[in-house]
Amino acid sequence: MNTLLKVLRIVGYLEGLSYSLLLFVAVPVKYILNDPQYVKLLGMPHGLLFVAYVVIAILIGLELKWSKKTMAFVLLAAVIPFGTFIADKKYFKLA
Known part of the structure; x- marks a missing residue:
């Protein structure tokens, strides 16, 4: 269980970082500069990290x-x- 908890901590950190970048960098760039490139770049990794975080947290x-x-x-x-x-x-x- 200790190993899975370490994985959760890493995934949680990466998920939080990707969410912050998406929310506070990519979305403003999309709407202010009309450039959706960063949202597309960060969206998929964030989604995968989100799902991984939820599954590991439940386990x-x-x-x-x-x-x-x-x-x-x-x-x-x-x-x-x-x-x-x-x-x-x-x-x-x-824990």
């Missing part, structure tokens, strides 16, 4: 018997900007 949550509140927060963290960084600090370092 670890079931294994560690997280409460519904903890599981909800960890999963919700994937859709909140910088949420995966908070989840990492609050839950993943402790």
Whole structure:
């Protein structure tokens, strides 16, 4: 389980980074400069990292018997900007 938790931490970091870049760099460039290239470039990797984060978080949550509140927060963290960084600090370092 320790290895899977390390993978979750890495995927969570990358997912949070890709989401932040997508939201705060690529989308403004798309609408301000009318250049959708960065959204196309970052969209697919972010989507794959998002799915990987959710699947791994569910697997670890079931294994560690997280409460519904903890599981909800960890999963919700994937859709909140910088949420995966908070989840990492609050839950993943402790496990």
